[in-house]
């Protein structure tokens with residue numbers, strides 16, 4: 109969709125930041141893990157090492173991402189979330205757990221992928237419960253479409269992975285169709301770092317509502 113205008117996959121929620129979250133975002137000690145995406149990044153530069161790097165898009169309250177980063181300290185993680193309260197929460201968790209392998213930005217994921225991260229620099233990308241935009245007239249806001257898949261396939265190393273979990277069956281069916289017909293991807297078993305992972309907030313909600321959970325993992329060829 110190079111020249112087409114892409115609709116945002118989110119509506120920025122404002123006025124929800126509590127005073128303590130504001131303070132967290134302003135505190136210097138948390139800035140170590142927070143970066144503004146205004147220059148092209150190499151993961152090596154960002155983390156000062158050569159460990160494989162995974163990008164998580166839309167980490168929400170950040171509990172799953174923090175937990176995985178804590179359990180796999182030989183991997184690096186970048187988390188993107190446009191929801192400021194989520195950013196405030198995760199920075200607190202990172203500080204409490206003294207994590208050096210997890211960095212955060214509030215940049216829109218599309219903007220980040222298109223402008224600020226070098227090609228073939230990521231070991232993987234994960235999306236847990238991307239906003240489903242359930243109404244048909246809003247489907248064009250869903251982040252995962254053909255152009256998104258082409259973009260992420262450029263940023264992930266050969267042999268790296270794309271992991272997607274959703275509880276919206278018509279979104280899942282569409283994603284599977286797109287991935288199966290995209291020659292950059294091949295279906296594969298789940299990666300080791302996601303085995304025995306904790307449930308996310310939106311996952312618990314989906315389960316309570318009786319939604320079918322679809323968990324996908326594809327390799328970049």
Ligand SMILES: C[S@@+](CC[C@H](N)C(=O)[O-])C[C@H]1O[C@@H](n2cnc3c(N)ncnc32)[C@H](O)[C@@H]1O
Pocket residue numbers: 117118165166167168169188189190191194215216217218235236237238239240251308309310311
């Ligand atoms: C349904 S929530 C899921 C949160 C979390 N992954 C979970 O499972 O609990 C989707 C999240 O993606 C974030 N999001 C949506 N579009 C985004 C984008 N383009 N860049 C970064 N974050 C985005 C939203 O702000 C929201 O917090």
